Amino acid sequence: MNVLELLSMAMRTVMSKPMRTLLTMLGVIIGVASVVTLVAIGQGTTAKIEEQYESMGTNLLIVNLLGNGRATQLEYDKLMELELLPEIESVAPTVGKNGANVKYDRTTETFNVTGTNDRFFSLMKLELDAGRFLVPADNEFRNPVAVIGSEAAETLFGSADPVGQDVHIDGVVFTIVGKLKAKGSNIGGTSVDNTIVTPLETVRRTFKLGQIRTTYVEAPDVERLTEAQTAMTQFLTAQFKSGSGFRVTNQDELLNASKEASSSLTNQLISVALISLLVGGIGIMNIMLVTVSERTREIGIRKSIGGQRRHILMQFLTEATVISGLGGLIGLLLGIAAALGWPLLNPDQPTKLSLTFGLYAFLFSVLVGILFGFYPANKASRLKPIDALRFD
Structure with missing residues (x-):
């Protein structure tokens, strides 16, 4: 058979x-x-x-502080001095205010607010849909300006141009100077699309947000990422007299x-x-x-x-x-x-x-x-x- x-x-x-x-x-x-x-x-x-991962670049480091108190605080000026090192291209410290009430006209919604500097734009590979991004003078003079994400702009303004409009963030008036193109979520699950970006010093002083908890650091290229990570680790260890109060993570590790x-x-x-x-x-x-x-x-x-x-x-x-x-x-x-x-x-x-x-x-x-x-x-x-x- x-x-x-x-x-x-x-x-x-x-x-x-x-x-x-x-x-x-x-x-x-x-x-x-x-x-x-x-x-x-x-x-x-x-x-x-x-x-x-590719959209955020392969030469990115994320520095997170783990402890509390003055022993684990980082000052903005000291962080920016790291750009003098050959292993580091740019530094973007950030502070965050989650769940801020943002009001425009009769519409009130809850969005995250991120305080940062002008380096954040190129470091996070963002693109403008209208207006401009933050400039160094905004941080220096603590200007009450903001750049709005695409989803937040659609929610508050619909199809209208948000640039030049005033919004109230927890009762404080900020002027929208730019609108970002849609970016999507990053590896950590967060997104700038539903975020309002403001100058770091402005939002720190206005809302008393305290210390810088997260900093994004960019190496000149992916080949020097390990050198940049070593330099950041050495800097933070010397700053805090300990190697346990922080975490330096590269994109490969996150991926x-x-x-x-x-x-x-x-x-x-x-x-x-x-x-x-x-x-x-x-x-x-x-x-x-x-x-x-x-x-x-x-x-x-x-x-x-x-x-x-x-x-x-x-x-x-x-x-x-x-x-x-x-x-x-x-x-x-x-x-x-x-x-x-x-x-x-x-x-x-x-x-x-x-x-x-x-x-x-x-x-x-x-x-x-x-x-x-x-x-x-x-x-x-x-x-x-x-x-x-x-x-x-």
Whole structure:
């Protein structure tokens, strides 16, 4: 009996009871579709993280202060002196005011306010849609000016030009001098699109925000990033007489941490999906045992007219494999459809199809059919002809 005959017989048997076959394949279908979809979402998330990383530049350092009190304070002037070092291109200290009430005309919304300097624009790879960004004089003279993000501008002003308009930030009047183009979220999940950027010294004194907690530092190029990180670490260690009150992070570290977190979550979800495949395999074993019981007399007749044990074994094993293989194929197609359709339902979550993982999932479903179909097939092949013929 050749392979084509085995497949032909298996297909006829499987399709003779389509509803039972479909229900048997359900676990395999769900498992394969889930694996394909989850891998596509995971790889899409990774690609988005890498895109955000590239958009902020690969030569960026982020300095965060961890302690409190005067022993862990940084002055703006001392931070700006770091630009004299050859390892450092530019420095943008920041202070933040989260959840500030911003009012224009009769509209009041809550936005984050970031105080910084003119270097922030080029360091964060921002682009202007209208007006100008902050200039050194704004910090020097503590000008009450602000640059508004695209989402914040749309919320407060709609389609109108915000440049030149006055807004009230927690009751203090600021004049909008510029509007930023849409940027999207960075690796940390924050976004300048719904942020209002003001001069650091203005917002510090106006809202009594205190010390500088976060500073962005840019190296001349990616090759000198390690040198810049070393220089910053040495400066902060000397400043605080300790190496534990701060954290200096480069973009590679942020990227790797984000990718590892995304990969870990995706792997856990895939593990759950694979359990569906195993449950589907148990369903295949169960239905094949029922099939052996239903066809006991058929097995006895075939053996009595010269059918060999290996033929019976291969016949039932092929049927189990066909069931799991068809389920895997249907699951693969459904997974691809779900991966392609997911961004339409959730535009913020891109997907990236992986045919390699899809092939692996399909082959795994076939393997499940072989493994879980072997016991019923072996049981059928071991039936004695006389006992099978007597079966009622």
